[in-house]
Amino acid sequence: MTNTTLITGVTGFVGSHLLDRLADSDRDLYGVVRESSSLEYCRDHRADIDLRTCNLVDGPAVFELLEDVAPDHIYHLAGQSSVKSSWDSTYSLINNNIVATLNILEGVRQAESIDPRVLLACSSEQYGLVDADALPVTESMALNPVSPYAVSKSAVDMFGFQYYKSHGVKTIRTRAFNHTGPRRPDKYALSDFAKQIVEIENEMSDSNHIHVGNLSAVRDYTDVRDVVKAYELAMCECSSGEAYNICSMTGYTIRELLDRLIELSGEDITVVQEDERIRPVDVPELVGDCAKFEAKTGWGPEYTIKETLGDLLQYWRREMDV
Numbered sequence: 001m002t003n004t005t006l007i008t009g010v011t012g013f014v015g016s017h018l019l020d021r022l023a024d025s026d027r028d029l030y031g032v033v034r035e036s037s038s039l040e041y042c043r044d045h046r047a048d049i050d051l052r053t054c055n056l057v058d059g060p061a062v063f064e065l066l067e068d069v070a071p072d073h074i075y076h077l078a079g080q081s082s083v084k085s086s087w088d089s090t091y092s093l094i095n096n097n098i099v100a101t102l103n104i105l106e107g108v109r110q111a112e113s114i115d116p117r118v119l120l121a122c123s124s125e126q127y128g129l130v131d132a133d134a135l136p137v138t139e140s141m142a143l144n145p146v147s148p149y150a151v152s153k154s155a156v157d158m159f160g161f162q163y164y165k166s167h168g169v170k171t172i173r174t175r176a177f178n179h180t181g182p183r184r185p186d187k188y189a190l191s192d193f194a195k196q197i198v199e200i201e202n203e204m205s206d207s208n209h210i211h212v213g214n215l216s217a218v219r220d221y222t223d224v225r226d227v228v229k230a231y232e233l234a235m236c237e238c239s240s241g242e243a244y245n246i247c248s249m250t251g252y253t254i255r256e257l258l259d260r261l262i263e264l265s266g267e268d269i270t271v272v273q274e275d276e277r278i279r280p281v282d283v284p285e286l287v288g289d290c291a292k293f294e295a296k297t298g299w300g301p302e303y304t305i306k307e308t309l310g311d312l313l314q315y316w317r318r319e320m321d322v
């Protein structure tokens with residue numbers, strides 16, 4: 001039995017927080033990185049993480065990596081995660097989300113010497129259009145994806161189920177609802193808003209205008225640090241072949257969350273909607289029910305939304321310290 005964890009997407013937002021969480025564990029840690037990835041974060045946090053360069057779309061390279069590392073835990077976090085840009089990158093999503101996942105599942109199936117648990121990072125976006133009276137959504141809800149991103153994640157989720165049923169690959173499918181926190185890239189709503197607010201605070205902006213998209217959408221936010229805790233619990237305590245929602249069970253409009261960020265800053269700000277930030281379809285309301293996951297692991301979010309938003313602003317203040 002090995003004691004080896006492999007993390008794909010380790011240099012990404014969620015990957016970096018998972019690394020913070022696992023850094024002091026007694027497990028051997030391996031990370032998969034692309035040629036172009038920035039490695040400083042990993043090296044700063046865990047000098048002895050073994051980083052392997054591998055293109056996950058390259059099947060034979062993935063098979064070789066799995067044989068070589070021989071993990072008993074695989075956190076598969078890598079992939080394209082932006083819903084907004086997915087309408088412009090549908091073909092590359094097929095590769096980076098679906099083919100990459102298949103390579104891992106197939107590699108695990110073919111490898112004779114390993115039988116790891118594989119956490120697949122799936123998404124609430126897969127539920128897509130849900131009737132208001134069906135909220136909060138449970139895992140048994142039908143998937144009605146409306147973005148290319150959500151279609152790709154639905155395929156990842158379904159392959160996870162299929163590989164478990166057909167081949168006994170020990171997949172655990174986590175369906176995380178929205179999450180944010182320090183280090184969140186600014187292509188996502190709250191981090192984008194927090195960055196714009198800090199630019200106004202620092203007088204780096206020509207005006208006190210904040211540019212936004214659709215503020216009426218309702219989303220269920222969890223702090224990324226609570227999400228990676230949930231991922232670790234899912235890996236260690238959840239049942240193979242199952243899907244688990246990870247969420248706060250509370251919905252806010254994006255407008256409410258923007259207002260809270262503005263209030264935390266104290267700046268006088270004018271909100272301006274931009275057409276190019278509006279999506280072809282935006283799921284109106286996504287609030288989850290994570291009773292299944294709670295019952296299995298005892299997990300619940302620890303960070304309040306106020307702490308998360310405050311830490312997000314602080315992150316951008318540090319990043320843009322002028």
Ligand SMILES: Nc1nc2c(ncn2[C@@H]2O[C@H](COP(=O)(O)OP(=O)(O)O[C@H]3O[C@H](CO)[C@@H](O)[C@H](O)[C@@H]3O)[C@@H](O)[C@H]2O)c(=O)[nH]1
Nearest residue numbers: 081083123124176177178187188189212213214217254277
């Ligand atoms: N990005 C962005 N979104 C905006 C803006 N203004 C309003 N929104 C709205 O804010 C909501 C959240 O958008 P994002 O932060 O871009 O996240 P997402 O599309 O919900 O996707 C994220 O959450 C999923 C569920 O966990 C993840 O699966 C996905 O990878 C991503 O992290 C959407 O309804 C979007 O239309 C804006 O200026 N920028």
